[in-house]
Amino acid sequence: MTTDLNVGTDLRQRSADSELRRRAGAVVPNGMYGHLDMRAFPAIPQYIARSRGARLWDVDGNEYVDLMCSWGPVVLGHQDSAVEEAAEQQRRQGDCVNGAAPVMVELAETLVRTVAHADWVMFAKNGTDATTMCCTIARAHTSRAMILVARGAYHGAAPWCTPFPAGVTAADRANLLEYDYNDIASIRAAVGEHADDVAAIIVSPFRHDAGFDQELVDPSFAREVRAYCDSIGAALILDDVRAGFRLHHGGSWEPLGVHPDLTPWSKAIANGYPLAAVTGTDRYRDAAGSIFVTGSFWMGAVAMAAGLATITELGSRDAVARMREVGLQLSSGIADSASRWGFGIHYTGPAQMPNLLFANDTDYQLATAFSAEAQARGVYVHPKHNWFVSAATTPDDLDMALTGLDGAFAALRQRHPRA
Amino acid sequence: MTTDLNVGTDLRQRSADSELRRRAGAVVPNGMYGHLDMRAFPAIPQYIARSRGARLWDVDGNEYVDLMCSWGPVVLGHQDSAVEEAAEQQRRQGDCVNGAAPVMVELAETLVRTVAHADWVMFAKNGTDATTMCCTIARAHTSRAMILVARGAYHGAAPWCTPFPAGVTAADRANLLEYDYNDIASIRAAVGEHADDVAAIIVSPFRHDAGFDQELVDPSFAREVRAYCDSIGAALILDDVRAGFRLHHGGSWEPLGVHPDLTPWSKAIANGYPLAAVTGTDRYRDAAGSIFVTGSFWMGAVAMAAGLATITELGSRDAVARMREVGLQLSSGIADSASRWGFGIHYTGPAQMPNLLFANDTDYQLATAFSAEAQARGVYVHPKHNWFVSAATTPDDLDMALTGLDGAFAALRQRHPRA
Numbered sequence: 058m059t060t061d062l063n064v065g066t067d068l069r070q071r072s073a074d075s076e077l078r079r080r081a082g083a084v085v086p087n088g089m090y091g092h093l094d095m096r097a098f099p100a101i102p103q104y105i106a107r108s109r110g111a112r113l114w115d116v117d118g119n120e121y122v123d124l125m126c127s128w129g130p131v132v133l134g135h136q137d138s139a140v141e142e143a144a145e146q147q148r149r150q151g152d153c154v155n156g157a158a159p160v161m162v163e164l165a166e167t168l169v170r171t172v173a174h175a176d177w178v179m180f181a182k183n184g185t186d187a188t189t190m191c192c193t194i195a196r197a198h199t200s201r202a203m204i205l206v207a208r209g210a211y212h213g214a215a216p217w218c219t220p221f222p223a224g225v226t227a228a229d230r231a232n233l234l235e236y237d238y239n240d241i242a243s244i245r246a247a248v249g250e251h252a253d254d255v256a257a258i259i260v261s262p263f264r265h266d267a268g269f270d271q272e273l274v275d276p277s278f279a280r281e282v283r284a285y286c287d288s289i290g291a292a293l294i295l296d297d298v299r300a301g302f303r304l305h306h307g308g309s310w311e312p313l314g315v316h317p318d319l320t321p322w323s324k325a326i327a328n329g330y331p332l333a334a335v336t337g338t339d340r341y342r343d344a345a346g347s348i349f350v351t352g353s354f355w356m357g358a359v360a361m362a363a364g365l366a367t368i369t370e371l372g373s374r375d376a377v378a379r380m381r382e383v384g385l386q387l388s389s390g391i392a393d394s395a396s397r398w399g400f401g402i403h404y405t406g407p408a409q410m411p412n413l414l415f416a417n418d419t420d421y422q423l424a425t426a427f428s429a430e431a432q433a434r435g436v437y438v439h440p441k442h443n444w445f446v447s448a449a450t451t452p453d454d455l456d457m458a459l460t461g462l463d464g465a466f467a468a469l470r471q472r473h474p475r476a
Numbered sequence: 477m478t479t480d481l482n483v484g485t486d487l488r489q490r491s492a493d494s495e496l497r498r499r500a501g502a503v504v505p506n507g508m509y510g511h512l513d514m515r516a517f518p519a520i521p522q523y524i525a526r527s528r529g530a531r532l533w534d535v536d537g538n539e540y541v542d543l544m545c546s547w548g549p550v551v552l553g554h555q556d557s558a559v560e561e562a563a564e565q566q567r568r569q570g571d572c573v574n575g576a577a578p579v580m581v582e583l584a585e586t587l588v589r590t591v592a593h594a595d596w597v598m599f600a601k602n603g604t605d606a607t608t609m610c611c612t613i614a615r616a617h618t619s620r621a622m623i624l625v626a627r628g629a630y631h632g633a634a635p636w637c638t639p640f641p642a643g644v645t646a647a648d649r650a651n652l653l654e655y656d657y658n659d660i661a662s663i664r665a666a667v668g669e670h671a672d673d674v675a676a677i678i679v680s681p682f683r684h685d686a687g688f689d690q691e692l693v694d695p696s697f698a699r700e701v702r703a704y705c706d707s708i709g710a711a712l713i714l715d716d717v718r719a720g721f722r723l724h725h726g727g728s729w730e731p732l733g734v735h736p737d738l739t740p741w742s743k744a745i746a747n748g749y750p751l752a753a754v755t756g757t758d759r760y761r762d763a764a765g766s767i768f769v770t771g772s773f774w775m776g777a778v779a780m781a782a783g784l785a786t787i788t789e790l791g792s793r794d795a796v797a798r799m800r801e802v803g804l805q806l807s808s809g810i811a812d813s814a815s816r817w818g819f820g821i822h823y824t825g826p827a828q829m830p831n832l833l834f835a836n837d838t839d840y841q842l843a844t845a846f847s848a849e850a851q852a853r854g855v856y857v858h859p860k861h862n863w864f865v866s867a868a869t870t871p872d873d874l875d876m877a878l879t880g881l882d883g884a885f886a887a888l889r890q891r892h893p894r895a
Binding site: 077080081083084085086087089090091092093095101102103104105106107108113115116123125127128129130131135136141148150151152153154155156157158159161162165166168169176177178179182183184185186189192193194195196197202214215216217219220221223224225226227228229231232298323324329330331342343344345346347348349350351352353354355356357360437 | 496499500502503504505506508509510511512514520521522523524525526527532534535542544546547548549550554555560567569570571572573574575576577578580581584585587588595596597598601602603604605608611612613614615616621633634635636638639640642643644645646647648650651717742743748749750761762763764765766767768769770771772773774775776779856
């Protein structure tokens with residue numbers, strides 16, 4: 058590995074990016090919003106020109122190995138040829154029309170075969186659509202209103218779940234109760250006298266709150282929350298929007314043998330094409346059929362063809378195992394580099410979705426500087442959100458990533474000799 | 477026009493459609509859901525194989541002239557070559573990546589130029605995303621909670637606005653007040669003592685509630701609701717999701733000279749590609765920048781490239797005028813046919829988005845039978861929802877539509893001699 062300590066965050070040309078940020082500032086509030094807003098991280102490009110496999114190019118022509126994968130959706134690699142070909146074939150027939158295309162049925166049948174707990178599927182466009190639908194289905198089934206959510210967990214950006222309060226009313230949150238992840242006692246305490254009012258408990262497959270160390274699920278917690286839901290007649294909603302299809306083909310808690318009643322999916326389900334889904338058990342089928350949800354583009358056939366190809370290819374390429382292998386090599390290389398340059402790091406979460414924070418870095422100053430140095434060396438990572446590995450990562454990509462990240466640690470050490 | 481009275485609803489082969497409905501019934505609750513659910517209308521194909529221009533082909537090979545336009549999204553015609561080429565060029569570069577593509581800025585600049593009231597734009601995926609964002613922005617700006625909605629109006633399918641109550645809690649609707657469309661007195665009455673609590677009044681550009689005669693906006697109502705919003709410090713939200721880009725390029729109330737504060741857009745904005753947007757005035761820019769909304773696919777660049785091409789082509793082809801011309805010919809032909817066959821009809825709404833109901837047909841029996849006869853003659857219309865005309869409609873398409881609809885009236889007369 059080469060390490061050039063003189064390479065800094067100002068190495069890369071960013072004039073096209075700056076100009077687009079300036080123009081956007083006039084016609085979009087703050088120029089950007091939501092999870093892609095890079096205002097706090099000026100060293101991270103806001104505008105991406107091109108993507109292929111595990112590589113990205115920003116609008117100034119800088120190349121990156123991509124460790125964010127579009128924040129999850131890209132799981133087989135950018136512009137995967139099998140997915141693109143399936144999408145193109147469907148596109149020549151039709152996309153958004155007056156009914157569904159036959160591919161809707163094939164995709165639904167494939168999901169029911171692939172996802173262990175699934176007896177049925179519904180489709181939507183956003184992860185938030187799917188998490189909200191799960192709550193609505195649980196409420197329709199139970200005729201109860203309350204939903205338990207883990208403190209700090211992200212389940213989407215509708216008023217009932219968005220992490221920032223602007224424009225949110227008290228009524229939007231009136232039926233939520235909070236518990237602590239991996240703490241069954243906190244669930245019992247939150248439910249308290251409300252056992253007859255709880256429609257569902259929603260839980261992430263592991264704790265992946267942005268800005269914090271990730272925490273794998275305690276298998277006994279998973280089993281206990283399943284049993285507790287059964288005991289009070291509430292639905293168990295496993296929010297697999299972020300982790301789905303990256304940890305296991307059939308649902309992220311399958312390795313534990315714990316089956317949810319309802320699962321929202323999105324992100325990796327169609328390798329970047331806009332698609333979300335809800336899967337559920339027969340017990341919740343009538344309730345799912347009783348709610349009215351829809352969207353102008355929900356039956357768009359191109360995204361469904363992409364979804365069918367993605368799920369098929371994930372299986373035939375053993376993509377989860379490949380992502381795990383890449384993730385473990387990344388983990389090992391990063392541990393070596395951190396140790397070589399004397400940094401205490403918290404590298405947490407599943408290998409395919411790691412999160413890097415620095416010890417005693419409560420204001421994310423080191424994480425932000427590290428991410429900037431990584432970007433400057435052609436490695437796209439984020440300082441406050443878990444990363445994502447794709448199955449397209451080649452040995453060359455991994456080498457470029459580890460070289461760049463080692464250089465970033467080295468530069469960080471030079472800039473912060475005592476950190 | 478030829479009219480074969482022996483042609484009936486059982487003319488068309490539907491075996492492939494039936495088989496797909498059967499398979500879907502096993503893996504999707506009720507086989508289908510939302511606005512594309514055709515269970516109540518067995519003569520309307522549930523599955524569409526192919527689309528081009530103003531034509532559709534179902535999975536049994538039957539051809540239709542399309543008067544639903546995917547329930548609004550398709551405005552230039554299916555598979556419009558300019559839109560498809562723009563989408564394809566962007567697709568070769570990238571779609572859903574770690575940031576936005578330059579086309580996001582171009583599209584935002586184009587919308588700000590095109591939409592009269594717009595100082596800024598935000599993008600999303602569903603019409604419901606956009607209507608919900610408008611409410612959230614209005615609440616963030618005013619620090620108030622209440623929203624006025626017209627009784628029976630459709631503003632999306634989230635719990636706060638979905639037309640059917642299953643799974644909806646009282647809290648989801650706690651901050652809504654209802655008024656009657658075109659009735660400023662009902663707005664004053666609904667607000668009553670709540671003037672200081674009202675964040676926004678949301679209004680459709682015309683009354684297009686499904687299953688009812690459509691009602692154009694009374695220009696004095698539009699001016700009064702604008703003035704009333706100003707007087708109580710509430711935002712005026714003009715819900716242009718359904719009608720936008722079909723009635724006027726720059727906003728459906730532009731012909732009246734009444735500017736909203738916030739407008740949600742979707743459907744026709746990208747000719748069928750999944751995209752939604754919110755436009756707003758500078759007064760609401762800070763509030764729009766203060767809320768947290770996002771989605772995994774919201775910055776998808778292909779849909780934005782399609783949107784940019786759609787808006788550009790709508791202008792250069794004078795598409796709204798073309799749709800109006802087609803709509804007026806359709807209206808005139810249908811009036812002639814209804815009169816020839818002795819039916820009293822209510823043909824309401826703008827020419828580009830007409831709604832056909834039959835006099836004294838409160839259970840929609842005639843409308844449903846008429847729609848079935850139309851489908852059997854290759855005209856895709858819906859019995860309980862307004863239709864949509866596209867700019868791709870050729871004289872041949874129009875002739876096929878009018879011939880088929882005349883045949884449908886004739887068949888209906890034969891089956892219902894005294895209706």
